[in-house]
Amino acid sequence: MTALIASEKLTINRPGTTEPVLRDVDFHIVPGEIVTVVGPNGSGKSSLIRALLGHMPLIAGRIDRRAGLRIGYVPQRVQLDRSIPMTVRRFLSLPRWVGGQVAALALARTGVAGLEARQLTELSGGQFQRVLLARALLHDPHLLVLDEPTQGLDQPGIVAFYQLIEEVRRQTGAAVLMVSHDLLVVMGASDRVICLNGHICCEGTPQYVGNAPEYRALFGADSKGTLALYRHHHDHDHDHDHDPHHDCADHGE
């Protein structure tokens, strides 16, 4: 299947330096796929996202986007002064106005129907994340890009959010590219996991990465048991499990 977005030998530097933050990254995501990027702090996850979105200069390599690709993006930090009075409805119409029905449908999709008149300051963290997701869905994206979308949520909130992501994928057919620290939960909800540490350490199905020595060296051996537990309770589509795409020639740093 043709990739929505792909990189080849992508290399980028830390802003303002000649030091590479990512090197030789080959990446792709196809329609309807859920791909999660995991990695320690500072491993270049957000930089990869920003580069794929065209927000960072490339030092080497290339990025190809499918013509006409629509992306819905939820950044890691939303520059928003929550003390400024603003309703959900108005927030959804920034920077581009959207009609009431479109806004209502997006809020319904993300499980926060009817919140239009609420002030942003009145929302819980979980509701705010769902409003951000609704905003990213407004223009019918082929690809949703979510940079640590569950920051600040409690464990049940995190699990519920990832279930919602799978539901949105099912309803809209959008592919989802996520960065996450919630390794164990998100891994169960992903078709493919990419473990990053300045380069791709390993990649493949959640089971494959959970067992990979590169992943376990970065995140500890405990992770496997908890991952198995999660999958036991949330068993779903295993079609991809027999076709792992992986590249573990490199070892984590």
Ligand SMILES: Nc1ncnc2c1ncn2[C@@H]1O[C@H](COP(=O)(O)OP(=O)(O)OP(=O)(O)O)[C@@H](O)[C@H]1O
């Ligand atoms: N605007 C910036 N100016 C200077 N250095 C930056 C900037 N943004 C990122 N970096 C550096 O680039 C490296 C990779 O950062 P990046 O945010 O991509 O990592 P990350 O894996 O997303 O980290 P985290 O898990 O902490 O969010 C880090 O060492 C960071 O300090």
